[in-house]
Amino acid sequence: MTIYDIAKEAGVSASTVSRVVNDKPGVHPLTKEKIEGLLKKYNYSPDETARGLIKQKNRLIGILVADIRNVHYTDGAYAVEKEFARRGYCCIIFNTGSESEEKTEYIQILSQRRVEGVVMIGSTFQTKEVEEAIVRFMPKIPVIMVNGYLKLPNVRGVLADERSGVSALVRLLAEKGHRHLAFVNNCYTPSNRLKIQGFEEELAHQGIEGPALVYDAQTTFESAYEVTKRLMQEHPETDGIVYSVDLLASGGGRALADMGYLVPDQVAYTGIDNSIYAEFSTPKITSLDNKLPELSLMASRFLVDLLEERSVTEKMMVFSSIAERETT
């Protein structure tokens, strides 16, 4: 059912029907009534594709996420979708995976769809390859990065201040008397580098000397379990651990329990992200809340400002806060 079909049955031209559909003035009340009847009769609603073509605005937003199953990305994607749906946009979502090739590919696809804006959630998009892909395929489309940033004219960033957040975690541990601290890291993303930086800085602040203890683990419960055991064997004096993500903290906590340590008295530990893992592990894990949902919501608003061509700043910092639970 197209606008022409309606026009034909109403005995008018498509222009007139279009005016009624878009509620524009200059249509005779009787004609309008007649057309409205037909619109309802056939449940007509205009083809947004065709509309987008002529208007050069398709009200489409692209969301890029490495893996939506990752709890904190889920929250972010949800916030973005909700905010844009409210404003009459549709969101096209892609799970890009971690390969940079895939990311480039999806950036191209989104540009082909002529999306009006893109939100990239997660620091994994803060890479040279993504930068090149943006320059190549969407140099003019507003891009907002949640927890990431690239220095390009059409890119804006919304970031949690994880560096000072991790410093706060260290301060918390130090205040409770834990001074032999270690950091367990899952991978060297830009975001994680900042965390380690915050860790080291605060150690210095607290006057804890010596090289900072950083252990590497895979992003799995089991790996964190193993690494923590090894850590405690190699450095038995350790009494405080910061894990780069909650999942690791969960695995590490299990290891500490199995080794017979009293938590938080003998060894205290924290996660980062304040995710479901932190809340549902036993004991409940103290975690750094980087407020990804809020961050994503802000990102959406940011993007809307850009779409409506309001001038805005280059990036925004949001302070993260600590959700203290049973492990500290």
Added chain:
Amino acid sequence: MTIYDIAKEAGVSASTVSRVVNDKPGVHPLTKEKIEGLLKKYNYSPDETARGLIKQKNRLIGILVADIRNVHYTDGAYAVEKEFARRGYCCIIFNTGSESEEKTEYIQILSQRRVEGVVMIGSTFQTKEVEEAIVRFMPKIPVIMVNGYLKLPNVRGVLADERSGVSALVRLLAEKGHRHLAFVNNCYTPSNRLKIQGFEEELAHQGIEGPALVYDAQTTFESAYEVTKRLMQEHPETDGIVYSVDLLASGGGRALADMGYLVPDQVAYTGIDNSIYAEFSTPKITSLDNKLPELSLMASRFLVDLLEERSVTEKMMVFSSIAERETT
């Protein structure tokens, strides 16, 4: 950069450029080479919107989910997106919320976008209102419901057999000697009704007489905690509980622990969905795995079959299995 711009610079017509872009025969090798050079130079890629308009196929799929933050929906949405991305489709996703009005609205929006197919994830879409909305706005668009079903010519369903799954849970409990069983329910969705049915049927099978004990709770950890306490006070003989979802089982487990019950010896319990809650609670919860990711993957394949007009059955049943852990 449109196809005409390329054509102009190459000194040929748009038709010729189109032929090159789509790799169609009948273009002189030299012309082709020249055009390909320009395509690369300008990073030209055809506007999918315009393409969709003329081809009457936009390679767009709609995904409707009540709330993607709901862990088992996340997995489903992921599976669907991945499968369609692989096939060159884009997915438009909406979190519909639980209101039926919103669902109707999003169904209309998707129809306006002329999506080629729709996947609805979750039994919440199995309602009269959704049925009406489909008839009204997308009577011709293939719709696949994951864990739901509506009797309409364009709708197909992929369902987990939760009824017999819950029966299996009851059987498991009964085999371990638990015969005073209760069911804690979060809400009366079609899916949950089937669970209760399976619960009651198996009680009868096992020769456990009396009306089945069914308690109602909100879908929160706290509510499950309270309801479980009340349940154990009102029926202290209870030695086995089936919770309609894992989150409830998690809250209930905490209540049982606080009341001093030995799990699983004195009281055993199970969740449903085999979600992250089941895996990360302490003790780890035995849960019914309704295999939503697999279900969603099957749904995608099902939809592809429909899109390619292969004939397929009306609905498919998938048997669920039990992931046994520490609470039974």
Added chain:
DNA sequence: GACAATTTTGCAATCGATTCCAAAAAGTGC
């Protein structure tokens, strides 16, 4: 070099809307 066969190319219509401009219809005043 003429003519047929074949290859290469472009014109124009199309998809389903929107919108400017001009034409038609209706309304107003004398």
Added chain:
DNA sequence: GCACTTTTTGGAATCGATTGCAAAATTGTC
């Protein structure tokens, strides 16, 4: 009833592609 204004309507171009058909260019054969 005529001239003029205002309201209502329709025609045609447009957005950015695709595609069937006809025209043009090239190639081959004698």
